[in-house]
Amino acid sequence: MWKNRFWQAELWALLFILFVLGLIGSLFDKAALLIAVVLFFYLLWQLVQLSRLFHWVFISKAIYPPSAPGVWGEVFNQLYSRQRKHRKDLKKLNNIVSEFRDSTRALKEGAMIISNLGQIRWFNKASAKLLGLKPSTDIGQRLFNLLRHPDFIEYEAVRDYGKPLTIPSPIDGEIMLSISITPYNKDQRLVIIRDITEKHHLERVRQDFVANVSHELRTPLTVITGYLEMLDPDMNPNLAAVSKPLAMMRQQALNMGHLVDDLLLLSKLDSKAEANGHKEIDINLLLDSICAEARALSGDKNQSILFHSHTNATLKASEKQLRSAFSNLVFNAVRYTPANGKINIYWQETETHLIAKVEDNGPGIDPEHIPRLTERFYRVDAGRNRSQGGTGLGLAIVKHVLEYHKAELKIVSAAGKGSCFCCYFPKD
Ligand code: ADP
Numbered sequence: 346m347w348k349n350r351f352w353q354a355e356l357w358a359l360l361f362i363l364f365v366l367g368l369i370g371s372l373f374d375k376a377a378l379l380i381a382v383v384l385f386f387y388l389l390w391q392l393v394q395l396s397r398l399f400h401w402v403f404i405s406k407a408i409y410p411p412s413a414p415g416v417w418g419e420v421f422n423q424l425y426s427r428q429r430k431h432r433k434d435l436k437k438l439n440n441i442v443s444e445f446r447d448s449t450r451a452l453k454e455g456a457m458i459i460s461n462l463g464q465i466r467w468f469n470k471a472s473a474k475l476l477g478l479k480p481s482t483d484i485g486q487r488l489f490n491l492l493r494h495p496d497f498i499e500y501e502a503v504r505d506y507g508k509p510l511t512i513p514s515p516i517d518g519e520i521m522l523s524i525s526i527t528p529y530n531k532d533q534r535l536v537i538i539r540d541i542t543e544k545h546h547l548e549r550v551r552q553d554f555v556a557n558v559s560h561e562l563r564t565p566l567t568v569i570t571g572y573l574e575m576l577d578p579d580m581n582p583n584l585a586a587v588s589k590p591l592a593m594m595r596q597q598a599l600n601m602g603h604l605v606d607d608l609l610l611l612s613k614l615d616s617k618a619e620a621n622g623h624k625e626i627d628i629n630l631l632l633d634s635i636c637a638e639a640r641a642l643s644g645d646k647n648q649s650i651l652f653h654s655h656t657n658a659t660l661k662a663s664e665k666q667l668r669s670a671f672s673n674l675v676f677n678a679v680r681y682t683p684a685n686g687k688i689n690i691y692w693q694e695t696e697t698h699l700i701a702k703v704e705d706n707g708p709g710i711d712p713e714h715i716p717r718l719t720e721r722f723y724r725v726d727a728g729r730n731r732s733q734g735g736t737g738l739g740l741a742i743v744k745h746v747l748e749y750h751k752a753e754l755k756i757v758s759a760a761g762k763g764s765c766f767c768c769y770f771p772k773d
Contacts, residue, residue, distance in 0.1 A: 351419040358415075359387065398424075455538030463487040463501065466533075475538050477516035488536070491515070497524070511541065521545040549616075556612035559605045566605060570598045600736070607738040610669060611721070614745040625659045626667060628692050628701065632675075635668065636690060639675045646684040650675075655693035660770060662750050670746035673739035674703040674766045680735065681764075682707030699770040706763040715756050719744035743768075 366383055370376035394417040401410050402424070410421035449456055455472030459465055465488055468478060476492065483491060489501055494512045506526045514520035523539045573595050578588035636652045643650060660667070678688045682705040691702040710718070710725055717723045722737040740754075747754050747768055758764035 349419070351416045355416040453540075455536075457488070457536040457538065459488050459534050459536055461528075461532045461534065463489045465491075472536075472538055475514055475516075475520070475522060475540060477514075500524075500526075509539075511545065514540075552612050552615045555608055556616075559608040559612065562601070562605050566598060566602055570595075570602065573598060604736045604738070607736045607742060610666075610742055611738060611745060614666070614742070614749060623661050623663055626662050626664050627659055628667075628699075629654045629657065631664070631668060632671060632690055632692055632701065635672050635675050638672070639679050639688070642676055643679045646679075646682075646686075648679065648682060648684065648686050648688055650679070650688045650690075652690045653692075655691065656699070658692075658694050658699050660699060660750075663746075666746040666749065670743045670768070671701060671703075673743050674768075677735070677739055677766075678703050678705040678707065678764070681705070697772060699772060701768040701770075702765060704763065704765045709760045709762045709764055710756070710758040711760045712758075715758060718756060719754065 362383060363380055366379045367376045370379035394413055397411045397413070398417075398420070401407060401421075410425045412418065413421055449469040452469055452471055455469060455475045457465060457468040457472045465478070465484055465486055467484070468476075468480070472478060473480065478491065489498060492512075492515055494515070496510060496512050500506075500510045506528070509523045509525035511521055511523050514522050519542065520540060521542045521544075523541045525537050527535045527537075529535060573591065576584055576591055578584040578591060584591065632652050632654075636650055639650050675688070675690060682688055687706045689702075689704045691700070691704070693700050693702070714723075714725045718725075719740045721741045723740075724735065724737050743766075744754055750770065752768055752770040755767045755769065756764065757767070
């Protein structure tokens, strides 16, 4: 502070005046009195300037500061330039805020900021429209009190925001919303709400189409299979010449039957039709019976198919779906593992999970195929796999069933080293 020339000038001037008056005063033997009088007036002047400063800062609305000589002039100038900078910054900030407001108002997606406890702090126009909110009453309310869909309550309870949630809008059940939440800072969450009614509708049309086509195919297929069964060359020697094509037709009709069944199951899983069919399932019993079926399927391949039970834990699940998922894994192992191969099935438990595992020492799968195996109709070797009776939907069904039961499929495999398909069911 004392390096500033105004402060130095002020100090020197004060010292000079005191010195001169002290000298003059000492001539009349009144030095102390004269200095005291000067100091009194100096203090008075300081108080006057202080009151002008107070008046300018807190009372008057004047933009420009009062003028004053010396150090007070410097103080006023410094304050004025700071105030100007502050005003400029504020204007800039206001511009940014209003630009942000304009852009969020123009957004088709709803955007909302909520606290960690779910209290609404801010939302844009689209959120208000999609969720039927009112800024005057709903700011400060808990979002979970306004949006009471059970899936949303569960989404919030679990707080696993990896995937967006699809729920109907609270103002119109026909409007489907996709809600994604992104936590940021310590106490803030950004909620993005999209209207996906059209996409949802198209998806439903696709599901209905697949379900209807599969259903409609069933009747003609039953008729064809029935007639093919009647055309048995063993019973009718006239058919001996066409016995091979008849056998092929029978095989293809069987494959088609499996395909139709798988497609129907997948569309059921897509539409979550069996939501209430869950009960406690004895997995040991289930896997044991699948093993017995697998041995029958294996036929004369002389494979060792063993079930190792390490726990008696049960699962609350849909039995039909679990049977389908585990059968797909075990039957795949039987189909893709060559003769004399080993297939081991495990039911075990860790601290956090129950695990169903199907292990084989078959041909294995190259790593580049593994991430795509659960896609519908994805096959590593399309021609060969189709000839083995696969529909290409088995692992897609497994993935869906597991997702439906909040479980996860992990595939560990390498070409020539066998495969291991593990289903992880989290313990509650
Ligand atoms: P598919 O009906 O063709 O078996 P899946 O969806 O069940 O269809 O399996 C997808 C592909 O994964 C199969 O085509 C096959 O190439 C591969 N696969 C599945 N299980 C095994 C396994 N145990 N060993 C080797 N490859 C497998």
